[in-house]
Amino acid sequence: MTELLSIGLTNAEWSALAISVRVSLLCAFISLPFAVVFGWILARKDFKLKAFVEAFLHVPMVMPPVTTGYVLLLVFGAHGFLGEFLNEYFGIKIAFSFTAAVIASIIVSFPLAVRAVKQAIEMVDERLEDAAEILGAGRVKVFFTITVPLAFPGILSGFLLSFTRSLGEFGATITFAGNIFGETRTIPLALFSAMQTPGKEGEAFRLMLISIVISFIAMLASELVNRRYQKSVKV
Secondary structure, eight states: OTTTTOOOOOHHHHHHHHHHHHHHHHHHHHHHHHHHHHHHHHHHOOOTTHHHHHHHHHHHHHSOHHHHHHHHHHHHSTTSTTHHHHHHHHOOOOTTSHHHHHHHHHHHHHHHHHHHHHHHHHTSOHHHHHHHHHTTOOHHHHIIIIIHHHHHHHHHHHHHHHHHHHHTOOHHHHHHTOOOTTTTOOHHHHHHHHHTSTTOHHHHHHHHHHHHHHHHHHHHHHHHHHHHHHHHHHO
């Protein structure tokens, strides 16, 4: 047990931690603006294909991650209809790269961010938005001065959920981005590799602890934000 709990992290562990944090932060920051837009549309607009759009956006949340990764591979892979085009005309290779790891995380975590934002916007009193429009504020100004500030705790929660889900992403990443040391090997992939290698039980144990601690802190922050928001709404 003493060996398992040894404090010093190896270069491989630091690499996995750094890549995981980078991927998760990029995933959360890139996803957030789109989550806000789609969350607002789903919360405030009614249209014929709304149920279809909402179901489509949430499919990655229930679909096996490996399936998601395989679909991305078919689209962005070397012989994918979009990947082949990008590679041939622009020299851009996406599959099995750091970019692929970010894209996989975005696709898998995006539904969580959209749901959080949608629920937050639904809790904003539309009468406040209507009053602002009556007083002469345009829709864009109302959105940024009324809707976003009031829904901000939910938007922040969506950001944290996206970040946390990205930290735990495995199936789509290993299928679409691979398990490349120093480039796409995140904590879950490093943990998987350590579990498959004799003598690396200590590394696997430390990676497990790191994953649990980071995920717990992010989820705790999300829960605290939600509780504070609910209290402010009641007041």
